[in-house]
Amino acid sequence: MATAVTVLGTGIMGAGMAKNLAGAGFEVTVWNRSPDKAQALAGAGVTVAPDVTSAVADADIVLTMLFDLEAVVAVMEQALPAVGPGTVWVQSSTVGVDVTATLAELAERHGVFFVDAPVLGTRQPAEQGTLVVLAGCPAALHDTVTPLFDAVGSRTVWVGEQPGDGQRLKLTVNSWVLSLVAATAQAVELAGDLGLDPQLFLDTIAGSPTDCAYAQLKGKTMIAKEFPPAFPLNGAIKDAALIAQAMHTAGTDDRLMHVLQTQFQAAADAGHADEDMAAVLHSFRR
Ligand code: NAP
Numbered sequence: 526m527a528t529a530v531t532v533l534g535t536g537i538m539g540a541g542m543a544k545n546l547a548g549a550g551f552e553v554t555v556w557n558r559s560p561d562k563a564q565a566l567a568g569a570g571v572t573v574a575p576d577v578t579s580a581v582a583d584a585d586i587v588l589t590m591l592f593d594l595e596a597v598v599a600v601m602e603q604a605l606p607a608v609g610p611g612t613v614w615v616q617s618s619t620v621g622v623d624v625t626a627t628l629a630e631l632a633e634r635h636g637v638f639f640v641d642a643p644v645l646g647t648r649q650p651a652e653q654g655t656l657v658v659l660a661g662c663p664a665a666l667h668d669t670v671t672p673l674f675d676a677v678g679s680r681t682v683w684v685g686e687q688p689g690d691g692q693r694l695k696l697t698v699n700s701w702v703l704s705l706v707a708a709t710a711q712a713v714e715l716a717g718d719l720g721l722d723p724q725l726f727l728d729t730i731a732g733s734p735t736d737c738a739y740a741q742l743k744g745k746t747m748i749a750k751e752f753p754p755a756f757p758l759n760g761a762i763k764d765a766a767l768i769a770q771a772m773h774t775a776g777t778d779d780r781l782m783h784v785l786q787t788q789f790q791a792a793a794d795a796g797h798a799d800e801d802m803a804a805v806l807h808s809f810r811r
Contacts, residue, residue, distance in 0.1 A: 527552040530673060531584040533577065533600050534618070535562045537754065538644070539590035541651030542617075542677045546588075547571045548654075549676035556580035558600075578607035586613045586673060587637075593763055594620040597628065610636035613669055617642050617658075619760075621767040622689040622696065623774065625661075629688035638662075640670055641688045643695035644678065647755035655679040659698075661690030693771075700768045700782065702739070703761055706802050707785050709740045713747045714809035723748050743803045752800035761789045761802040 528551050532543040535557040547553040547570030556574045557563035563573045574580030581587050581604045591597050597618050608614075614637050616628055625641050632639035641661035650656045656678040662670065663686050674681045684690040716723040727744045730736045746752060765786035772779035791808035 528585045528672070529554065529583055530586045530588060531556070531574070531581050532588045532590060533557075533580065533604065534589060534591040534596070535566060536590070536592070537648050537757075538617075538651045539588075540566060541648065541653075542588065542590060542656075543571055544569075544652070545654040546673065546676050549672070551673070551676065554580050554584065577603045580604070581608045581612075584608065584612055586615055586670070588615045588673070589618055591618045592760070593618065594624050598631075601628070601631065605631065605635040605637060608635060608637055611638070613638045613640060613666065615640045615642050615670060615673065617644055619643050619695055619699070619764055619767065620692065622692045622771050625689040625692050626687075638666055638669075639688055640666055641691040642670070642674070643691050645695070645698055646678075649755065650679075651677070657682065659684055659691040659694045661685050661687055661692070696764070696768045696771050699764045700772075703765055703768070703785050703789070703802070704781070705737065705739055706743050706761070707788050707805055709744050710747055710788075710803065710806040710809055713744055714806060746801065746803045747806045750806075752797065752804040754799060754801045756802050757799050758789055758793045758802050758804055759798045761805070762786060762793060762798075765789060 530546050530551045531554045532539050533556050535555050543553055543555050543566055553570055554572045554574050555563045555566055556577055567573045589597050614632050629639040643659050644656040646656040654677055658674045658678045658681040660681055661684050684694045712726050713723040716726045727741055765782055769779045769782040788808045789805050792805045795807050797804040797807055
């Protein structure tokens with residue numbers, strides 16, 4: 526019998542992941558707070574549940590892909606009493622390190638196995654099944670979750686055995702990603718303000734040691750001033766706060782991350798919160 530997977534949260538990331546799970550032969554049930562986004566996935570091996578409790582009742586694996594910790598707690602406090610003992614909860618939302626241990630304790634109280642599994646990659650990798658999964662869970666669970674990870678991703682990094690290990694690496698990588706996007710926006714804006722064609726900046730670094738595919742990708746959208754959301758600004762603001770918090774706890778200087786958070790927030794305040802994080806470009810205009 527096919528493994529039953531319930532995906533809670535079918536936003537930008539969850540929708541693509543649910544489709545790929547169905548395509549890989551899992552029996553997929555989805556639930557989303559705004560029903561229209563879940564309904565769009567109906568058919569082709571995906572069943573849409575009317576509420577959280579019925580969504581998880583027959584699940585072998587529950588996958589959460591929700592916006593933040595608040596959403597995960599709100600949804601799982603409803604879901605866990607309806608989940609069967611021995612079910613595996615794969616938590617892929619980016620929520621932070623320390624709170625992940627608390628989520629694992631919540632799972633344990635309900636006899637549920639917990640897997641910390643944030644992902645790298647935005648809308649397109651989620652749709653194409655080429656995410657990178659950053660897993661923190663006991664080795665005994667690897668065989669259970671590997672087929673799911675293989676369906677949504679092209680690679681799994683087994684970071685460690687503790688809940689929060691996946692989040693540690695996720696926040697580390699996102700500290701780099703947020704810095705890179707803001708630095709690209711700064712250079713694109715500066716080039717224009719200095720009277721240059723900003724494309725000249727991208728062309729000049731192309732192929733050099735300072736080049737990077739992500740700078741080229743995001744720089745292009747900045748120059749075109751087109752920001753369809755792959756990773757929205759509001760998510761970047763949330764993650765900058767999580768990273769700054771993790772830095773503070775770990776003893777790393779967090780001043781740059783606070784400046785980045787301020788830049789992303791300024792662009793959101795100017796009306797771009799739901800656009801891609803490349804819209805941070807707007808914060809560099811005085
Ligand atoms: P999204 O499109 O904004 O979707 C967020 C989901 O969370 C939606 O299903 C939303 O429901 C739900 N939600 C929000 N608050 C809720 C609440 N209080 N109760 C119940 N449901 C709630 O976000 P996303 O881009 O898919 O990201 C999901 C997670 O993956 C986030 O933690 C994000 O940081 C992480 N992530 C994102 C990317 C990316 O590039 N987008 C990449 C890697 C990781 P509604 O539809 O009703 O609003």
